[in-house]
Amino acid sequence: xxxxxxxxxxxxxxxxxxxxxxxxxxxxxxxxxxxxxxxxxxxxxxxxxxxxxxxxxxxxxxxxxxx
Amino acid sequence: xxxxxxxxxxxxxxxxxxxxxxxxxxxxxxxxxxxxxxxxxxxxxxxxxxxxxxxxxxxxxxxxxxx
DNA sequence: TCATAATGTCAAGTATTTTTTACATAAATC
DNA sequence: GATTTATGTAAAAAATACTTGACATTATGA
Numbered sequence: 001x002x003x004x005x006x007x008x009x010x011x012x013x014x015x016x017x018x019x020x021x022x023x024x025x026x027x028x029x030x031x032x033x034x035x036x037x038x039x040x041x042x043x044x045x046x047x048x049x050x051x052x053x054x055x056x057x058x059x060x061x062x063x064x065x066x067x
Numbered sequence: 068x069x070x071x072x073x074x075x076x077x078x079x080x081x082x083x084x085x086x087x088x089x090x091x092x093x094x095x096x097x098x099x100x101x102x103x104x105x106x107x108x109x110x111x112x113x114x115x116x117x118x119x120x121x122x123x124x125x126x127x128x129x130x131x132x133x134x
Numbered sequence: 135t136c137a138t139a140a141t142g143t144c145a146a147g148t149a150t151t152t153t154t155t156a157c158a159t160a161a162a163t164c
Numbered sequence: 165g166a167t168t169t170a171t172g173t174a175a176a177a178a179a180t181a182c183t184t185g186a187c188a189t190t191a192t193g194a
Contacts, residue, residue, distance in 0.1 A: 018139090035141095036143095042151080043113050094154075096173085108152090
């Protein structure tokens, strides 16, 4: 499923996928795939993304509770 | 660097590396390597570990601040 | 309309995670 | 002493994260 929290946090910093990719050292396609929810990034990449966006792992990557 | 928080959380549930491996669906060596800090697990595996141990991503995997 | 920026996606290749198998050591129990 | 449990480690193979390059769509602005 999509990671809308990541998308929102990125928008909150006014960064494009490409900007975030460069800041985290991965390709644009990787950021796109993570937001799309296609896959399963490594924890180090998640941490790098969190640091750029000023968020924590729980805020961006902990699964949302669906009551 | 070693993930001592993970090791402690596992000990707190009285689980061996092998127990945790089975509960999270990976090999014992993978758990060992993560605790040893050798590498970079995927976020889904981190989440699975957190769920078994009753912790969050931030508690087990957010880098410790070294003042 | 034309150009550009942002995003989605696909296919093929590379890099790294993870498995499997195996052997080693230390501690606990019989 | 022998056996079992827990852990460390290593090498080859399998699975998958990630890259590169390419092409498409949509939206924005000159």
